[in-house]
Amino acid sequence: MRQTIAITLNGSPRRFDVDVRQSLMEVLREQAGTLSVKQGCGVGECGACTVLIDDAPVDSCIYLAVWADGRAVRTTEGECRDGQLSPVQQAFVEEGAVQCGICTPGFVMAATALTERRPGEPLDRDAIRRGLAGNLCRCTGYATIVTAVEKCICREEE
């Protein structure tokens, strides 16, 4: 049950020979080498495996790899350009929104989708929390993460 899929991974066209039984998370980690994609729960509860598909966040652990065929996939590896962190990544660093780091790539992608979706639209802390409700963190207590997202939204507005 193998199939070739063509995806745009972080802006570059890529082809992968996949088993239809594989999750997108498995293909990204084992074949594409994008190891920022983490497995936490494996059942769509924690968001550690969050990637953007056509700019919408999904849990790649419960998304079949074959469904990504013909679509654009983004992971944190592609957010950093020319050695420069993305605004979301930079804000996470500045706010110290990272402790053990296992949840961070998922949070960065969910936050990226949130800040890109309606540029210029103000998001209060409550809206940010709702936008990140599909991601769990066992270390930070969330306050620094919400502050980081708040900060990069404010920067955008400047």
Place this chain on the structure above:
Amino acid sequence: MFPISDYKKATTIEEALALMAEDPGLRPIAGGTDILIKLHKGKPGYDRLVDIHDVAALSGIRLNDSGDIVIGPGTVFNQVIANELIQTHLPVLATALATIGGPQVRNMGTIGGNLCNGVPSADSAPALLVFNATVTLRSHTGVRQLLVADFFKGPGEVDLAPGELLTAITIPAADHRDHFGHYIKYAMRDAMDIATIGCAAAVAIEGDRLGDLRLAFGVAAPVPIRCPAAEAAAKGRPLDGELAERVAAAVLSDVRPRDSWRAAKDFRLQIIGELARRALRHAVMNAGGRLPCDRP
């Protein structure tokens, strides 16, 4: 890797129906947010799949010539929520779907999957029940349409024969035009949790009276239900402080909640009465009326 033993991909409804007619043991998979989790946990009975994830004709939302809203069952929750037709004519459905899972799950899970799972906690169910929504079920040999209320058979069980596929969810024009609704989900967390109790109300107001009430609950019985006793108790009554109390009292004879680790039966009964009051009050407000609150 998921323990899938048989996998066929369909790109059109006809193709899916032909595959299922040939092999009725194949189960359709759309968003995957329930089936892939069951497979991951090794639950038997989900390993032979026909993939309808990319059947374009199953997704999208339109108004038909009669003004009915027709929702493709393969439409993912976030697309339903953001849809203009839904925002304008059926905002209560958007409210209900926004309580499901988290953003990621709402980008993957489909409204049709939520119904076909047949779980009593499906957040789409109460909202569809109060608007008299129907489901269209197609097979290789025919098509039938039934009320969502008749679709639920038992916990995890729906009236879907082998080889049949849910192809449309329809909300009749008369229902979404004249009725205004509200949905409240009571759960332990505000996200990533299933309902302890879910309640939808829809009302039509006639002057200072309640012309019509429709009330539906999730997790208040083995399947999502409408509440005929509460609805009868409210019909034609003046919009006064007593109305919500009458409904909250009558609804107790409509429901059959159970004890579970999530909540005790008595607690659920308490929540059911309170959600009935609140959903009614909000629905009346959404319809442009006001229900005074004169509880002690």
